Amino acid sequence: MAELKKILIPDIGDFKDVPVIEVLVQVGDTVNVEDSLVTLESEKATIEIPSPHAGVIKEILIKAGDKVSEGSAIMAIEAAMDAANKDSRADANTAQEKSTNQPIKIAASDNNQLSSAQLEQSVKPTEFIQKAESSSEFKSTLKAHASPSVRRFARELGVNLELITGSGPKQRIVKEDVQAFVKAALAKSQNPNNSGAGLNLLPWPQVDFAKFGPVEPQPLSRIKQIAGANLHRNWVMIPHVTQFDEADITDLEEMRKEFNESDKKNKVKLTFLAFLMKALIAPLKKFPHFNASLDNSVEGNVGLIIKHYYHIGFAVDTPNGLVVPVIKQVDQKGIIAIADELSQLATLAREGKLKPTDMQGASFTISSLGGIGGTAFTPIINAPEVAILGVSKARIQPVYRDQQFVPRLMLPLSLSYDHRVIDGAAAARFTTHLAEVLTDMRLALL
Ligand code: CAO
Numbered sequence: 001m002a003e004l005k006k007i008l009i010p011d012i013g014d015f016k017d018v019p020v021i022e023v024l025v026q027v028g029d030t031v032n033v034e035d036s037l038v039t040l041e042s043e044k045a046t047i048e049i050p051s052p053h054a055g056v057i058k059e060i061l062i063k064a065g066d067k068v069s070e071g072s073a074i075m076a077i078e079a080a081m082d083a084a085n086k087d088s089r090a091d092a093n094t095a096q097e098k099s100t101n102q103p104i105k106i107a108a109s110d111n112n113q114l115s116s117a118q119l120e121q122s123v124k125p126t127e128f129i130q131k132a133e134s135s136s137e138f139k140s141t142l143k144a145h146a147s148p149s150v151r152r153f154a155r156e157l158g159v160n161l162e163l164i165t166g167s168g169p170k171q172r173i174v175k176e177d178v179q180a181f182v183k184a185a186l187a188k189s190q191n192p193n194n195s196g197a198g199l200n201l202l203p204w205p206q207v208d209f210a211k212f213g214p215v216e217p218q219p220l221s222r223i224k225q226i227a228g229a230n231l232h233r234n235w236v237m238i239p240h241v242t243q244f245d246e247a248d249i250t251d252l253e254e255m256r257k258e259f260n261e262s263d264k265k266n267k268v269k270l271t272f273l274a275f276l277m278k279a280l281i282a283p284l285k286k287f288p289h290f291n292a293s294l295d296n297s298v299e300g301n302v303g304l305i306i307k308h309y310y311h312i313g314f315a316v317d318t319p320n321g322l323v324v325p326v327i328k329q330v331d332q333k334g335i336i337a338i339a340d341e342l343s344q345l346a347t348l349a350r351e352g353k354l355k356p357t358d359m360q361g362a363s364f365t366i367s368s369l370g371g372i373g374g375t376a377f378t379p380i381i382n383a384p385e386v387a388i389l390g391v392s393k394a395r396i397q398p399v400y401r402d403q404q405f406v407p408r409l410m411l412p413l414s415l416s417y418d419h420r421v422i423d424g425a426a427a428a429r430f431t432t433h434l435a436e437v438l439t440d441m442r443l444a445l446l
Contacts, residue, residue: 002055002056002078002079002080003078003079004058004076004077004078004079005053005055005076005077005078005079006073006075006076006077007037007051007052007053007073007074007075007076007077008070008071008072008073008074009040009049009068009069009070009071009072009074010049010052010070011070012040012047012069012070015040015069016069016070017067017068017069018040018041018047018067018068018069019040019041019065019066019067020038020039020040020062020063020064020065020066020067020068020074021039021040021041021064022038022039022064022145023037023038023060023062023063023064024036024037024038024039024048024147025037025057025060025075026057026060027057027058027059027060028056028057029056029057030055030056030057031051031054031055031056031057031077032051032054033050033051033052033053033054034050034051035050035051036048036049036050036051036151037049037050037051037057037074037075038062038074040068049074051077053077053079053080054079054080055077055078055079055080056077056078057075057076057077058075058076058077058078059075059076060074060075061073061074061075061076062074062075145166145170145171145172145173146161146166146172146173146174147172149175150173150174150175150178153175153178154173154178157178157182159178159181159182159185161173161178163181164177164178164181165177187301187302221320221321222320223318223320223321223322223323224320224321224322227321227322227323230382230383231380233383234380234381234382234383235380237383238381238383238418238420239418239419239420240378240380240381240416240417240418240419241416241417241419241424241427242378242379242390242414242415242416242417243414243415243416243417243424243427243428243430243431244376244412244413244414244415244431245412245413245415245428245431245432245434245435246397246410246411246412246413246435247410247411247413247434247435247438247439248399248408248409248410248411248435248438248439249272249394249409249410249411249438249439250408250409251439251440251441252272252275252438252439252441253272253394253409255441256270256272256275268336268339268340268343269339269343270335270336270339271339271342271343272368272370272394273314273339273342273366273368273391274335274336274338274339274342275335275438275441276366276368276389276391276438277312277314277327277330277338277342277366278330278333278335278338278441278444279434279437279438279441279444280310280312280330280364280366280389280434281310281330281331281444282433282434282437282443282444282446283430283431283433283434283437284310284363284364285310285331286430286433287426287429287430287433288306289304289306289386289421289422289426290364290386290387290417290422290426290430291306291307291310291363291364292304292305292306292307292363292386292421293305293307293384293385293386294384294386294418294420294421304421307363309328309329309361309363310329310330310331310363310364311326311327311328311329311330311361311362311363311364312326312327312330312362312363312364312365312366313325313326313327313359313362313364313365313366313382313385314326314327314342314345314346314365314366314367314368315365315366315367315368315379316345316346316349316350318349318350318352319350320352323349323354323359324359324362324365324382325345325346325348325349325354325358325359326358326359326360326361326362327341327342327345328361345358362382362385363385364385364387364388364389365379365381365382365385365388365389366388366389366390366391367379367388367389367390367391368390368391369390369391369392369393370391370392370393370394370411371393372393373392373393374392374393374412375392375393375412376390376392376412376414377390377392377414378390378414378416379414379416380416381416381417381418386417386418386421386422387415387416387417387418387422387427387430388415388416389413389414389415389434390413390414390415390416391411391412391413391414392411392412392414393412394409394410394411394412395409395410396408396409396410397409397410411438413431413434413435415427415430415431
């Protein structure tokens, strides 16, 4: 048995004479409880009015452009006899009341910014309006043009319909549009150039430090501001892992010292960093994924660009902050030439005289704190590179060899890598090979 009921506009807050912008059903349509029937547009939000009953729409009393307020009759429905309706039939006034207070599911649960708790939540229309007003994301979501089934589909996938341009008549969003959007979003989420990390963090704490003691505000240098923004992006967007290792550089250090002693006339001092740069080429050639960048140029696909050039950047500590000049084609240069260039670029960096081209094109970067101290650190990858080598201070350590401890000069290595590109096993192989080459520089010649 069925019963003809009028559907009234429920409590929609303080709004009056709100225009109907869309009627979402037709006479003869079968609807379920909470299926959207019409869309209203107030000054602040677009609101979908859900059906308080399940049944068949028998009459539509309004059209797009009409204005409605709380209590306006919009449709007649032949309501199916279900338990809820039996209750409401028992008292017609109660039924009217029910319809105006019918809790509505947040129609914008297709807004992926809302928590899952909110998605499940039912609210009364007045609460719904407040929510809609307080969230600009939420407001815009509600303007999307889509059928209840497409909305449900989008909601299940956590898709914000407002972000989709519909391909149906009058730009109505159809199921295929939602599918295409999800596909594109998945591809974009793996895109290294995707600018929006969307972290949804708490605001930064605002503290009046002067309350606790004397303070002195100081501006950050321009270099620090630029470097800081880059470091922040790289730290947030790249899944970093750092692999630690040690290299026995006793023989290398002896050779370096001997050379510097014997060739005092030579104005070029052979620094350890020059040897390290040269030694790096062997593992970079053996493990090409370390000399690479993520590639998003093929739509919907993320790949790698492997570089067959070896331009090594090195971090220089300057009075104004960190800069990273680049030595090009390290694989094609001798250690003296590398040391010479290193010294010139470091001097230019400290004098603030580096040209932009001096800092471009690195395929891999070294950050050496060995001249200062420390045992290990976790360097931040210099995007779009995929790894960076940190070097700390070499120290004489007791190393167990041939059943006895011998003093060896051990260099701490800290390799940070992008875990999207490099696996832990590859990182361990890389540092192991680098350590082998540093221990026996003859391997660098192979
Ligand atoms: N272990 C032990 N001693 C080391 C060493 C190491 N790993 N690396 C360098 N040293 C020694 C050098 O041999 C040198 O000693 P001698 O004068 O007796 O030969 C002394 O430390 C000073 O070296 P240096 O640091 O001036 O020179 P370098 O070529 O090794 O490094 C440069 C050049 C530009 C890397 C360095 O000056 C610098 O700026 N380092 C800081 C980089 C930085 O800030 N990184 C952090 C980035 S992340 O915030």
